[in-house]
Amino acid sequence: MTPSLPITLDDVRAAADRIKGVVHRTPVLRSRTLDALVGAEVHLKAENLQRIGAFKIRGAYHAASRLDPEVRARGIAAYSSGNHAQAVALAARELGTTAVILMPEDAPASKRAATEGYGAEVVTYDRYTGDREAIGAALAAERGLPVIPPYDHPDVMAGQGTAALELIEEAGELGALVMPVGGGGLMAGSATAAKGLHPATRIVGVEPEAGDDTRRSLAAGERVTVPVPRTIADGQALTTPGALTFEVNRLLADAVETVTDDEIRTAMVFAFERLKTVLEPSGATGLAALLAGRLGPLPPRVGVILSGGNVSVERFAELCAR
Numbered sequence: 001m002t003p004s005l006p007i008t009l010d011d012v013r014a015a016a017d018r019i020k021g022v023v024h025r026t027p028v029l030r031s032r033t034l035d036a037l038v039g040a041e042v043h044l045k046a047e048n049l050q051r052i053g054a055f056k057i058r059g060a061y062h063a064a065s066r067l068d069p070e071v072r073a074r075g076i077a078a079y080s081s082g083n084h085a086q087a088v089a090l091a092a093r094e095l096g097t098t099a100v101i102l103m104p105e106d107a108p109a110s111k112r113a114a115t116e117g118y119g120a121e122v123v124t125y126d127r128y129t130g131d132r133e134a135i136g137a138a139l140a141a142e143r144g145l146p147v148i149p150p151y152d153h154p155d156v157m158a159g160q161g162t163a164a165l166e167l168i169e170e171a172g173e174l175g176a177l178v179m180p181v182g183g184g185g186l187m188a189g190s191a192t193a194a195k196g197l198h199p200a201t202r203i204v205g206v207e208p209e210a211g212d213d214t215r216r217s218l219a220a221g222e223r224v225t226v227p228v229p230r231t232i233a234d235g236q237a238l239t240t241p242g243a244l245t246f247e248v249n250r251l252l253a254d255a256v257e258t259v260t261d262d263e264i265r266t267a268m269v270f271a272f273e274r275l276k277t278v279l280e281p282s283g284a285t286g287l288a289a290l291l292a293g294r295l296g297p298l299p300p301r302v303g304v305i306l307s308g309g310n311v312s313v314e315r316f317a318e319l320c321a322r
Contacts, residue, residue, distance in 0.1 A: 004025030006154045006244050007252065009196030011214050012161035012189060016060045019159060022094060023058050026050050026163075029306075033274050038290055040298040043171040044275070047163055048191060048309025052086040052114070054235075055307050056150070059185060060087035061200050062146045062159030064095055072097050077145040079136035081127070081147065081234055082111030083308055084150035091148075100143060102136045110312040127237070128228050134189060151185030152296050154317075157267075161189025161199035165197075173198045175299020180285040180307045181205030181214050181256060182236040184245030191252035192223050204295060205249070205256040206285040208233040208264065214241045214249065215256035231318060232261045235282030235308065257295060259288040262322075267291055271306070271321050283308035 014016055029044040047055040064076055072095060077090040078093045079102040092099035099120040103112055104127035116122055125135050133149075140147045151154065163186070164177060177194045181187045184205075191203040211229025217240070225240040241249070259267075264281045267288035279287070286304045289295055311319075 004246050005192070007158045007161070007192050007248070008038065009192060011154070011158040012165055012196070013037055014191045015058070015158040016162040016165055017066055019058060019062050019135065020202055022061055023051050025166055026099065026320040027169060029275055029277065029320065031274055037296060041301045042290065043174065043301070043303045043304065044287070045163055045305045046277060047305060047307050048277060048279055050091050052096040053308055053310040054087070054283065055160060055186060055305070056083040056087035057090060058162050059156035059189070060084060060148060061091040061094065061158035063153055063155035064088065064091040064221070066155050067146055068236070071146055074097060075143065075145045075173065077136065077140035077143060077147045078150070079132045080150050081237065082107050083235055083310055085115040086111060086118060086122070086310070087117045088148055089118035089185040093119050099138065100145065102132060102139055104132070108310070108315065110315070111310055114310070128129045130300060151183030151229055152244045154244065157185050157189040159189065159243065160186045161193040163305055164190035166192040167195060167305070168197055171301070174201055174301050174303040175214065176202040176204060176295070177303045178204045178206060178286040178290060179305035180236060180282055182238050182282065184214060184241045184249050186305065186307060187253055188245040188248035191248065195252050202254045203252060203301070205253055206289040207256060207258050208236050208262050208285065209258040211238060212256070212258050213239055215258060216220055217241050218253065220258055221250070233285060234265060235279040235280065236285065241263060253318070257289050259285050259294060261290060263292045265322060268316070276313060277306070277311045278311065279306055280308050281319065
C-alpha cells in the first residue's frame with residue numbers, strides 16, 4: 001500500500017484559493033535561445049518576481065492564515081536564513097499581527113533589512129555552532145508564540161506547491177519539473193501538485209554541490225546530515241532535509257542533481273543577459289543544472305522554477321564578475 005502523505009493535490013488547490021489576491025500569480029518566461037541550447041521547450045516560473053522576491057510567501061502566508069485568530073494575534077515566530085524570514089514578516093503584517101524571526105548572523109544584509117522593513121523583530125545566532133530549530137523553539141516558547149517553520153509543515157508545503165500548480169495550469173503537461181531544493185518544501189509541494197495532475201512528470205531537485213543532504217538522504221533511504229555547507233547558495237545552506245518533506249520527496253521525487261558555485265554564477269549571468277531577470281544564487285540552481293547538462297536526456301517540455309531573486313546589487317555584481 002502507498003503510505004498516506006502529509007499533503008494532497010486537494011490541499012495544494014485549497015492553498016491556491018486561500019492565498020489568491022495576496023500572493024502574485026507570477027509569469028512564465030520563455031527563451032528561444034535557451035530552448036536551442038538545451039534541446040527542449042523550457043517554461044520558467046519566475047518566482048523571483050513574487051512578493052518578497054521569492055516563492056516563500058506562498059507557504060508562509062498560507063500557514064499563517066490558517067492559525068487560530070486568537071493565537072495569531074499574539075504574534076508569529078520563525079527561523080530562516082532570509083527568504084522565509086521576509087515571507088513570515090510580510091504575512092504577519094498582512095494579517096495584522098507581529099513577527100519575531102531568528103536569522104543567522106551572516107545572513108545577507110539585504111535580506112535582514114527587508115525582514116525588518118516588513119516590521120519583524122530579528123534575533124541572530126551563529127549558524128555554524130547553533131541549532132536553529134532548537135534556538136527558534138526556545139525563543140517561541142519564551143514569547144508564547146506559534147512557530148511557522150520554513151518547510152517542515154503541511155500548510156507550508158501545500159502553499160509552496162501552488163507555484164507548480166500555476167505553472168502547469170499555464171504551460172500544460174510537462175515531461176520534467178526542475179526546482180531548487182533546500183529543506184524540501186518547494187519540491188514536496190511541487191511534486192504533490194505535478195504528480196497529482198500528471199503522474200508521469202519527472203520531478204528533479206537541484207542542490208549546491210557543497211550541500212547535497214537531500215541527494216544523499218534519498219540515496220540512503222533515510223535522512224542524512226552533512227556539515228554546514230559553504231556555498232554562495234545561502235538559501236540552500238542546510239544540513240539535513242525536513243522530516244515531513246523527506247517523507248514526501250522520497251516517494252515522489254525522481255532525482256536530485258547538484259551544481260557547482262561556478263555553474264550557479266553562469267546561470268545568474270544567463271538569466272540577466274538573456275532573460276533580463278535577476279536571480280539570487282539559490283534561485284538559479286534549477287536553471288544552472290539545465291544549462292550545465294546535469295539533467296541527462298530531456299523530455300520535449302520542461303518546467304523550471306526560478307525560486308528567488310533576493311540579492312543586493314553589490315553581491316550580484318561581485319558574483320557575476322567572477
